[in-house]
Amino acid sequence: MTFLEKIIDKKKQEVAERKLQAAGKHTRKNPIYSLHQNVQAADHISIIAEIKRASPSKGAIQMDVDILKQAKQYEQSGAAAISVLTDESFFHGSLDDLKAVSEAVSVPVLCKDFMIDEIQIDDAKNAGASIILLILAALPLERFQRLYNYATEQGLEVLCEVHNADELKDALTVNPKIIGINNRNLKTFEVDLQTTAELVQQIDKGELTIISESGMRTKEDAELARDAGANTILVGETLMRSNQVEADMQALQVPLSSTKGAS
Numbered sequence: 001m002t003f004l005e006k007i008i009d010k011k012k013q014e015v016a017e018r019k020l021q022a023a024g025k026h027t028r029k030n031p032i033y034s035l036h037q038n039v040q041a042a043d044h045i046s047i048i049a050e051i052k053r054a055s056p057s058k059g060a061i062q063m064d065v066d067i068l069k070q071a072k073q074y075e076q077s078g079a080a081a082i083s084v085l086t087d088e089s090f091f092h093g094s095l096d097d098l099k100a101v102s103e104a105v106s107v108p109v110l111c112k113d114f115m116i117d118e119i120q121i122d123d124a125k126n127a128g129a130s131i132i133l134l135i136l137a138a139l140p141l142e143r144f145q146r147l148y149n150y151a152t153e154q155g156l157e158v159l160c161e162v163h164n165a166d167e168l169k170d171a172l173t174v175n176p177k178i179i180g181i182n183n184r185n186l187k188t189f190e191v192d193l194q195t196t197a198e199l200v201q202q203i204d205k206g207e208l209t210i211i212s213e214s215g216m217r218t219k220e221d222a223e224l225a226r227d228a229g230a231n232t233i234l235v236g237e238t239l240m241r242s243n244q245v246e247a248d249m250q251a252l253q254v255p256l257s258s259t260k261g262a263s
């Protein structure tokens with residue numbers, strides 16, 4: 001059984017248990033903000049900065065992080081959005097984390113979880129998310145399309161995450177505004193930044209938000225994503241391990257117009 005199969009099985013159990021409970025009271029306090037608008041307005045690579053205590057591939061990263069301090073540092077350093085891992089079993093996150101972060105910042109918050117049911121989208125919106133994640137590798141096409149329509153009808157933005165050409169083809173069936181290319185293979189955990197280079201060239205970029213996710217460490221990695229045609233990067237571990245978040249984020253926010261070959 002791959003990790004992805006394992007976590008989806010766990011999500012099915014969680015959704016079944018969640019549906020036995022009453023609907024969440026309406027507790028959302030913050031407006032819905034737009035990642036897409038932030039990205040389209042930027043003249044540099046946009047950063048989605050992630051709150052990530054731990055992960056299946058790296059284990060504990062920063063288990064005792066002050067999530068509000070981290071989120072505010074991200075916002076003050078120019079994050080276009082903040083990603084919050086809300087899975088409890090494998091990432092030690094929670095919807096409570098997302099709620100606390102969304103009430104502390106004035107930028108879009110992404111609920112980074114393995115969505116398979118409408119009730120998860122309701123809970124994410126109620127907790128303050130402006131964006132939800134749909135992973136093409138985790139959903140049959142028809143389910144992806146229904147959840148995409150459900151989320152956008154709720155006024156949320158959707159990060160459609162792909163890892164190969166077949167998943168990209170399926171993602172494009174909903175004419176998405178935001179496409180994420182995960183450089184990490186969610187089954188093997190292998191990370192290859194060339195995944196972005198290979199897939200972006202298959203996209204008619206237009207006004208899309210194109211995100212290179214995972215494995216971003218250096219300015220050169222951000223430049224590789226930019227030169228491949230991405231306009232956004234999603235960064236977790238590097239920023240969670242950083243003791244100079246502002247400086248590291250400034251270094252990653254490379255200009256969108258490459259100076260390569262400039263005279």
Ligand SMILES: O=C(O)c1ccccc1NCC(=O)[C@H](O)[C@H](O)COP(=O)(O)O
Binds near residue numbers: 003050056186214235
């Ligand atoms: O991070 C993992 O180990 C992982 C394993 C399996 C599925 C998803 C996983 N992470 C979620 C993400 O996609 C990353 O948290 C995000 O892209 C940031 O990646 P990084 O900058 O490499 O921490």
